[in-house]
Amino acid sequence: MMNKYRLMSPGPTPIPPEVSAAGALPIIHHRTPEFGEVFTRVNENLNRVFLTENDIFTCAASGTGAFEGAIQNLFSPGDKVLVVNNGNFGGRWVKMSRAFGLEVTELEYDWGVKADNDEVADALANDPEIKAAICVLSETSTGTVNDIEGFARAATNVVTIVDAVSGLGACTLRTDEWGVDVVVAGSQKALMTPPGLAFVSVSERAMRMHEVSRMPRYYFDWTAAKKAFERDPAQTAWTPAVSLIIQLDVALQQLIDEGVENVFARHVMLGRASREGVKGMGLELFGPDEDPNSAVTAAWVPEGIDGKQLVRMVFREHGIQVAGGQGALAGRIFRIGHCGYFDAFDIIATIAATELALESLGYPLEIGKGVGATQRVFSKSGVRA
């Protein structure tokens, strides 16, 4: 039987039809008032979604590129940095910081465990030479969302860098209110745009740190980015990914129309429904069962079931692309992404397909129980499902 393709991975994520259609518009020249008008509106709307008045620089890259830019622009070789590592992406920050010659104090936690912000405060108090602290908002590898408000409060004396690539727009992040200096994000998750754009918001304090940094850089250089950004109309230093920015413009307008706070609330509901569905099937959640985990739901593959086969079957038999585990968790967990353009029925379909696949694989479960648990989350909130 024909199945529609449903992308339920933690990234890239599906995009709204209006954003798709904008991807087919003609390419326009970027050094023109026409492109300037689009880019100015994009910048204003990015500020609304990042909840910051800081400058936000856009570059053609995936999230890892803007990560690298933050390291290159803030530090000098030998500088000390604190990195919280409780997943694949925290681990990437550690490796990248070391690749650029930084001295890393690593706060390591088991995957799925939230960072302890008291330990962040202690580590910074113990070493006043540490210049900045890095933490991931939503660990895509595990679904765990760190408490960034507490992190920023614990690290108030240093420059704070938050990797929000997979969380921005899905998990509440009040950049200015919480005092986060640098936020890195990407286009392909809750911003509902194809992959290929990365963003970084930079506070005045971070910009002052940048001014004395001596790390070699060029493509991601914030001074070049700021100079182009301050032109009238705003530009990028190098050729922008024109079509992706035109798509982003449409996507951001949709987020603004929905209301940024409503977008956060929707993701909380999606996460809750997804977790209830997993539990309803009799499976165990990986990581804490709590509302901030609104971007990705991770679950243990039950005893006796091959996790890779489960993910493959959900896709081959039902057209729904969920993700397996990364690193040591490969084959042991599966992950449902709901960070971006997702609604109640996407979660219901995913839980329904997982139930069907588990039944085929011989796992004992009562078909419909997980789906019912999912529906009840929306029913309670007044959403019909």
Add this chain to the structure above:
Amino acid sequence: MMNKYRLMSPGPTPIPPEVSAAGALPIIHHRTPEFGEVFTRVNENLNRVFLTENDIFTCAASGTGAFEGAIQNLFSPGDKVLVVNNGNFGGRWVKMSRAFGLEVTELEYDWGVKADNDEVADALANDPEIKAAICVLSETSTGTVNDIEGFARAATNVVTIVDAVSGLGACTLRTDEWGVDVVVAGSQKALMTPPGLAFVSVSERAMRMHEVSRMPRYYFDWTAAKKAFERDPAQTAWTPAVSLIIQLDVALQQLIDEGVENVFARHVMLGRASREGVKGMGLELFGPDEDPNSAVTAAWVPEGIDGKQLVRMVFREHGIQVAGGQGALAGRIFRIGHCGYFDAFDIIATIAATELALESLGYPLEIGKGVGATQRVFSKSGVRA
């Protein structure tokens, strides 16, 4: 009167309707056999267009990002490099090389003058410590195309790096036959794809140089790129710009269907027609009147005419976006891009519009003379126009 929008700038450039349409396809997950099939075909076709059997790494970035990658991956701080600089982009390589702590021997020429490969050979003979030589294929800022075959022969003892961002696919570049080690290119010119993808082809000799390089890097790291490239199916190290790669697949197929040698020949005709049109209007070409200059035609703005006003009028009155001059040539030259998805009638329309605009600005010319000269180029070759 309504005018269609015609993008005749040297980049970004217009894209075929089939490539536009592919930009509206659903986003698919990149760690799947489905994406792997597309990416494998893209890689095979890139080899056909680059005319090389070397590995070609694709990243989400604009051309400048892959430039930076070449510097980061090949050198260690303090290494010596020869850079040919006869335009805006040659100048960028000089700045970038210095930003990464390289010791630069700069061979500087006036804008519009071709590099002298005897001087390249002399400079390398005079300093055996120079490890690599860098040259731009087509200087977008001036339309001048350097003799890369001669450059590679002059620099045979060192690693050769060619910036083909604006020339690849439009100007003949026989990577393997000429022995070019590293070729950097972008998606948004003759590859007929939106901006946002950059490519680098790497010879075995360059890969050996990479292995001993000690420059800090992460996002553009060739070791990570090669590791992902060698998986089955081939992947990228970081999240690829999925939609752009799907569009590139369509565009490359069109280039292969046309025939790479035919694509080069078409560009030679477009350049010739554009230059004849400029001369037919009584204007003077900027740079040599020769066939290799097949990507961009640059012309002096005639005495008494405001070049910025001319470019603006061609766009506002006639919908055709040509480009002005860069740097010291701002307002003094204008540039017609014909690197990519262009045919005879695009050039004819552009010359026609320029004639009309020049007439409006009070420049004495016989309307139709430039267009006639353009047509005769195609007529001689048997193309109806």
